[in-house]
Amino acid sequence: MVQQSIGERVLRKEDLRFITGKGNYTDDINLPGQAYACFVRSPVAHASINSLDISAAAGADGVIAVLTGQQVAEDNLGSLPCGWMVHSKDGSEMKQPFHPVLATDKINYVGEPVAVVVAETYLAAKNASELVEVDYEEIEAVVDISSAQSAADIYPEVPGNTVYQWELGEKADTEKAISQAAHVTRISLTNNRLIPNAIEPRAAIADYNTGTQDLTLYTTSQNPGLARLILTAFVQIAPEHKLRIIAPDVGGGFGSKIFVYSEETALAWASMKLGIPIKWTAERSESFLADAHGRDHVTEVELAMDDEGHFLGLHVKTIANMGAYLSTFASAVPTYLYGTLLAGQYKTPNIYVEVDAVVTNTAPVDAYRGAGRPEAAYLLERIVEIAAREMNLDPVEIRRRNFIQPADFPYQTPVALEYDSGDYEASLNKALEMADYAGFAERKEEAASRGNKRGIGFSCYIEACGLAPSQVAGSLGAGVGLWESGEVRVNPTGTVTVLTGSHSHGQGHETTFAQLVASKFGISVDDVEVVHGDTGKLDFGMGTYGSRSLAVGGSALSKAADKVIAKGKKIAAHMLESDVENIDFEDGEFKVRESNQSKTFQEIAFAAYVPHDYPLEELEPGLSEKAFYDPENFTFPAGAHICEVEIDPDTGVVDIVKFTAVDDFGTIINPMIVEGQVHGGIAQGIGQALLEQCVYDETGQLLTGSYMDYCMPRADDLPNFDVGMTCTPCTHNPVGAKGCGEAGAIGSPPAVINAITDALGVMEIEMPATSERVWRAMQQAGGA
């Protein structure tokens, strides 16, 4: 038996099915008699619907039904809800437009679904969808974020197109600090809008059984339990116990598969209405139009310092684009996942942040890998870098002068969070060594001798993960709890089935969670099976987002495993005729202390289910335990990223010659998987910094609606990454883990932009720093 413990690079249990083509993604599932759906989408961004004529489509070959928003309204389906109530400075509740499953009389973004055609084949549904005649009367679209608040209102219930005006921190103290400071650095910046682009498009099959009245929804979800709660409690599709959601293998999410969307909801409703299974798989064009997008902030920042570069005050003013409707978690992203992170790794005593969230005639914007935290890290690490240049300080030195020190933990920031642990200087020092900062000047000179510009950029980011203490979240407006469920079922032969409310769609939970539980019991990873993604098998759970799976879901499993061991000790005490206090459990054996008497884990499991020699009068048979873990605090992964670039002055092409990331994720279960998560995050961060940009024109048409127009990072756009780790364990969860899924996307963009601006000798350049933008910046700098 091979035992594998925490910290080992165990190869992934899930890989065999994926490398042999035996994965089971939603689009791979086909049900007998299934029909196919195609959505009719608005070609315009903002319009009244004068009329909608389905007669030609309904009569077309193979068409079973054409369903419209009017029928959704007649069936009294609720608004697709936003689950986090944010209050404005004046105490008023955020303004929330009704988000219909299918549009009825008004269109608010290009791609908004107005009807669904159900047919015997997808081709028939698609052909018929073109026969649905809609008379749109166009209204001027609101697209630009900066001017949205002075444009005509999109919704009467959202005056000034302003959802909320939120604030956090002490305004007067911060303004005073800024007005009295020796030096104030000021910048304006944009956090570019991104389209998540998991390679598997969203898909669903809804299957309503008219006999049992059970509805099963197979769907590409990161959180089937949460989706079921929203669809039943809020949208009121069906009673909760009659809806089963199965999220099988899911091909990446990055946030975009958290949310409850129109299409999956409409499919579930249509299957109930028609009494047949219906399948829909998004075409990539639909993903571009109708998946929730990410980021999209414009921000002004002021950082006040004394004459030695110690930070005294930070004032941030942001306008955040929500798009046309408030998606599931949208309101929390630019507030509680953004404003609360603005202390970064620094002891800035006064911080004040104001965020105006606006609606526009664009697709909804919600959490995308990092969700608020990349926006916070970007502005902070950009302004710190610029401040260093203005103060003639080394960018490393200005950070060191302001770091929260190891002795300062737990550290209460001025923006609500209390950091539990960290050692920021340790990560930075390790990164500097790995990146050979000492040798940079020489490399820069050598590059110059070849006619190239070389630059280096730093980013010392922090994030808040492990969402979240339910009562804290509730007091801040969350509509749900944020615990996680876990169940550890020991089978009679001593193998173990683990059930978790977390969902894995690339993160490798089937291996990491197996490793965690196997190490608890001293058994082989091969003897542990992880089950996830099916509300018919699992307790209600909250799913996967915000780098929470191990910190919260893993903690639930750790506690459930502890309960198994506690019960096992009672069984062993009976069998070994000892007091339970004298039983120790180690290396897979229950032992009587200071004796040679013991029972193996497998023997105890068997006894629990074949209870012949068993204390039945005191103890129920069986060996299966559950735990619901509610976190005591957020976790605070942090690290230092260093990017070194070389730029060809003739073309403006940026070559990332070296990228170093040193992260502190607390306790690591499987370093191979963690490094993979960091690689992927950095790739998305470099994508944001250099390549990716979602563009709408002034009429609200999406110009980047395909992979021909939206520049995704390809293999030859990226370098290899040098990844290192430091470790200060999380102090308040039983695993000690902090979370690693988003760090790469949070830390890397400012490091890349800081490196480019360093190479060019300019202060600012907008993301994405395409070769054209870099070339233009060089021309401007040269001409100045």
Place this chain on the structure above:
Amino acid sequence: MSITVNLIVNGKAVTQTCPENTTLVELIREKLQLSGTHVGCDTSQCGACTVHMNGRAVKACTVLVAQAEGSDVTTIEGIGTADDLHPMQSAFKECHGLQCGFCTPGMIMAAIDLVNRENELDEQTIREGLEGNFCRCTGYHNIVEAVGNAAARMKE
């Protein structure tokens, strides 16, 4: 209009009658129920549908079945088994060259073709050779390592 096509898929002779605008990937996924080949886009950009046709990698979303008439097609299901993996499959697992697994079959098929075509593979040629296949999870780092690793084994 329907057409009848004859081809070999994973070593087996296949005769199928289907609408003339059917693509090779639709034939593979829907008619032959080989769901390992995936579809990730509608512009032939992502490479998730990559299979081998007469030994060379093609994007099966942009091959009409009529173009595949008489050809020898290999999909991810045809290169190895759980007990006898292709070196490229083994290398992807051993190097952690996959996360969500959705791009993986196409990536593996493209990589095998790359190794078969190129005599010398360094990091840069591997990166350029995989340019037609998106991965959103791995950042390509471990994929590049896996391909290099498999190339050495395949040339042994």
